[in-house]
Amino acid sequence: MAEILEKVKIEEKEPFFGPKEKKLLLDPLMDNNPVTVQILGVCSSLAITSLVYPSIVMAISVTLVTAFSNYFTSLVREYIPKQVRMIVQLVIIATLVTIVELALKALNFPIWKQLSVYIGLIITNCIVMGRLEAYAMANKPWRSFLDGIGNGLGYGAILVIVAIIREILGKGTLFAGSPVEIKIIGNNATYLIDTTTSTMFGWYANNNLMVLPAAALFIIGILIWIHRTINPKLVDIS
Amino acid sequence: MGDFLNVFIKTAFIENMILSYFLGMCSYLAVSKSVKTALGLGVAVIFVLGITMPMNWLINEYLLKETGFFGMDLTFLRFILFIAVIAALVQLVEMVVEKFSPSLYNALGIFLPLITVNCAILGGSLFMISRELDLTKSVAFGLGGGFGWFLAIVALAAIREKIQYSNVPPALRGLGMAFILTGLMGMAFMSLMGIDPAAFTK
Numbered sequence A: 001m002a003e004i005l006e007k008v009k010i011e012e013k014e015p016f017f018g019p020k021e022k023k024l025l026l027d028p029l030m031d032n033n034p035v036t037v038q039i040l041g042v043c044s045s046l047a048i049t050s051l052v053y054p055s056i057v058m059a060i061s062v063t064l065v066t067a068f069s070n071y072f073t074s075l076v077r078e079y080i081p082k083q084v085r086m087i088v089q090l091v092i093i094a095t096l097v098t099i100v101e102l103a104l105k106a107l108n109f110p111i112w113k114q115l116s117v118y119i120g121l122i123i124t125n126c127i128v129m130g131r132l133e134a135y136a137m138a139n140k141p142w143r144s145f146l147d148g149i150g151n152g153l154g155y156g157a158i159l160v161i162v163a164i165i166r167e168i169l170g171k172g173t174l175f176a177g178s179p180v181e182i183k184i185i186g187n188n189a190t191y192l193i194d195t196t197t198s199t200m201f202g203w204y205a206n207n208n209l210m211v212l213p214a215a216a217l218f219i220i221g222i223l224i225w226i227h228r229t230i231n232p233k234l235v236d237i238s
Numbered sequence B: 001m002g003d004f005l006n007v008f009i010k011t012a013f014i015e016n017m018i019l020s021y022f023l024g025m026c027s028y029l030a031v032s033k034s035v036k037t038a039l040g041l042g043v044a045v046i047f048v049l050g051i052t053m054p055m056n057w058l059i060n061e062y063l064l065k066e067t068g069f070f071g072m073d074l075t076f077l078r079f080i081l082f083i084a085v086i087a088a089l090v091q092l093v094e095m096v097v098e099k100f101s102p103s104l105y106n107a108l109g110i111f112l113p114l115i116t117v118n119c120a121i122l123g124g125s126l127f128m129i130s131r132e133l134d135l136t137k138s139v140a141f142g143l144g145g146g147f148g149w150f151l152a153i154v155a156l157a158a159i160r161e162k163i164q165y166s167n168v169p170p171a172l173r174g175l176g177m178a179f180i181l182t183g184l185m186g187m188a189f190m191s192l193m194g195i196d197p198a199a200f201t202k
Helices: A002-013 A019-029 A052-075 A082-107 A109-115 A126-134 A141-171 A213-230 B002-014 B017-021 B025-030 B035-064 B075-100 B102-108 B111-117 B119-130 B135-163 B175-194 B197-201
Strands: none
Touching (some): A052 A082, A052 A109, A052 A141, A082 A126, A082 B075, A213 B175, B002 B135, B002 B175, B017 B135, B025 B111, B025 B135, B025 B175, B035 B075, B035 B119, B035 B135, B075 B119
C-alpha cells in the first residue's frame, strides 16, 4: 500500500509543463533536428518543397501523425508483445495517415492532388517510426505526445526553410496557391518588383534549377553545412 | 514487350526513384558508405519491388476497387493493406531466401527487414496506383524502379569511398557531402530526359 502511495506521489510531482517538457518540444527544432542531425524523414518530402504552401500542409500533417501515433503507442506500449510491435506500430501509423489523407481530401482538394502519394508516404517516414521506437515505447503518453509535436515541428521547420528559398528564387512568389499569395519578383506588373521596369533588378531572372529536385538536395546539404559549422559537436568524424 | 521496355527505361533512368522522387532516401544515405553493402541492399530492393508491385496491383484491382471481390469501394484501406503486404512479403522473401540460398541470405543480411520501411517500396506501389498502370507495366515499373534505385545507391557508394581521401571541409563531411553529391547526380541524370521511351514501342 505504502509503495502505491509513494508511486502516486511521484506521479503527482511531475509538472504538466515543466522545463523537461519544454526541452522535449524545443530540442528537435535545433540541436537534435530530425532532418539535419538525426537524418530521419528525408525520404518522403523533399519533392514537395518547391512551393511553400504544400510544405506547410505537409509539415502540419506529419506533426499530427507523429504526435498522435506517439501518444497512442505510448498508451498501449505495455500490451504490445515485442515480436509483433512493428506491425502494431505500422497499423497505428497507417490508420492515422488514412484519417489525415481523407481529411485533407475533403478540406483542400487541390493541395491533396499536389501532394499525391507523398501524404501516404508519411507511413514510411522514418521520423514517425523512429520516434515510436526511440521514445514512445519507453515513455508516458503526454511526454510522448510533446516529443512527437517537437519532432514534427523540427522537420516542418526544415521543410519550410527549403521551400521558402526554392519558391522565392525559383518562381518569385511566396505562398503560391494559398489565399495569401505574395508575388515578389517577376516580369510583369502584378509582381512587387517588376523586372521589366525596375532599374535595380532589370537583370534578374528566375532560377529554373530551384524548381528541379536537385535544388532541394543542394539546399539541405548547405543547411547541414551551416548547422554543423555553428555547432561543431555534430561534425561527422568518419 | 515494347510497353514493358518503355516503362522499364522510363522508371530506371528518366524518372529515377531517388534522384527525382526522393523515395528511399533514408536507407540510401545510411547504407551508401561502401560499395559492397550498397550492392546487397540494391539487389534486395530490386527483388522486393519486383514482387510487391504486381502483388499490390492484384490486391488493389481485385479486392479494393468497386468492381472487385467485395463490390465496395474499399480504397481507403489501401495504406494499411499495402504496408501489411509489404511487411509480410519481406518476411516471406527473407524466409525463402534463407531456405534456398543461404549464401544470398548472408549477403543481404540485415538489409531485407530494413526494406519494409523503405519509402521506395510503398511509394512505388502508390505511384503505380495513381498512374493506373496495368499488370505487365506494374512489373516493369517495379523492376525498373528497383534498378534505378540500385544504380543510384551503388554510384553514390563508389563516390563516397573515393571522397574519403579528399579534403572536404569538416562540417560538410559525410552527410552534407552525400546530399550535394546526390544533387549533382540528379542533375546528371536529367540529361537522360532526352531519351524517348516511346521509340521502343514503334
